[in-house]
Amino acid sequence: MDTNDQQPTDHYEIGRTYSSVEISQKVKEQEKLTATSYLQRNMLAAMQQYERDFAAANSSPTVTTLRNLAQGYSRALTDALREDLATDVAEDISLAEAGTIRRAAKAVEIGMPGIICRARAEGMAPNEIARQLGTTGSYVRRILRENRTTLAEAVASLRVAGRKFGETVEKTRAAVEAATAEASTGEQAAAARAWARDYARKHNAEPDTGERVEELTAARAVFWTIQRREGDHWHELTAQSTTTTTPPNEFARDRLAAARKTETGSAPLRCQVWAFGESEGEPLADVIAV
Structure with missing residues (x-):
């Protein structure tokens, strides 16, 4: 046998996956890299890469796996439960x-803004x-305010598809939101629902009848936000x-005056x-206080 074609002195265990660091160390241990050992090294590296790719392709999480993860996260309300969840995830989920x-x-x-806007349009x-x-x-609500164009496009696409959600949303938006409003008191919730009924009645009437729905009631139901410039x-x-x-x-x-009393800076x-x-x-209204 030609001395330049001799087998390498070290060996690889069949069935074991070697890291790139281990492969490099074994190669460095050889005093002389022969043509055969060079070929073996490349073949082993190719086989290992194939094994990693195959494992990744066949270990995609199922919908059930994702649902179980989501449910586990929702239930982990204490530090102890979160620690248990972390242990379970580490054991059950592969890299x-x-x-x-x-x-x-x-x-x-x-894609979250588009997902939210489409659900709202429906x-x-x-x-x-x-x-x-x-x-x-x-x-x-913040996502909807910041993505009004996306929301309008979602409503338009539903109309084009022959679904009348857009018109329904325009006429009953107030009634729907009033029914689920996070009012701090029952009185506020009742006033909001009363305003919603006026809103719906106005929007179902002829365009030239009545005044603006806000003027139908003395008490106006409003939604307001305070924002800080950053x-x-x-x-x-x-x-x-x-x-x-x-x-x-x-x-x-x-x-704004009330917010300035508590807001630092x-x-x-x-x-x-x-x-x-x-x-x-x-x-x-859109008012800025400098």
């Missing part, structure tokens, strides 16, 4: 599955969307609904006020 889930979560995060109330997503109603963006600090007889601009200034504050149930449209 390949974890990578797939992580990338899927990033994709869902990117008539689902913001609080119900929040419940299904496991988030808050204020978060959903760089080039407005960060929402609070979002609430209430009833008031105060004109929108004066109401916004009062809310000198960053500009902003208050936007919408008619209750119309937070996806133009605000009744």
Whole structure:
């Protein structure tokens, strides 16, 4: 046998997967890398890569796996339960599955505004969307306000498809939101529902009859937010609904004055006020305090 074609002195165990570090160490241990050992090294590396790719392709998490993870996360309300969940996930989820889930979560995060807008266009109330997503109603409303164009496109696409959700949403939006409103008192909830009935009656009437629905009742139901300027963006600090007889601009200034007493720093504050149930449209008031 040619001395340049001799077998390497070290050996590999059949059936065992070697890391790239182990392979490099074994290669370095050889005083001279022969043609045969060079070929063996490359073949082993190719086989290991194939095994990793095959394992990743056949370990995609199922819908049941994802649902179980979500349920486990929802139930982990204490530190002890979260520790148990972490242990279970580490034992049950492979590295390949974890990578797939992580990338899927990033994709869902990117598409979340469109997902929320489409659900809203189909008539689902913001609080119900929040419940299904496991988030808050204020978060959903903020997404809808920041993505009005996407929402309009979702409504338009449903209309084009022959589904009349768009018209239904426009006529009953206030009634739907009033039924699920997070009112702080029963009196506020009752006033909001009364306003919603007026809203629906007005929008079912002829366009030239009556005045604006906000003028039908002395007590106006409103949804308002306080935001703080952070760089080039407005960060929402609070979002609430209430009833008031105060004109929108004066109401916004009062809310800003109260917020300035508790807010530290000198960053500009902003208050936007919408008619209750119309937070996806133009605000009744938009006041900034510098």
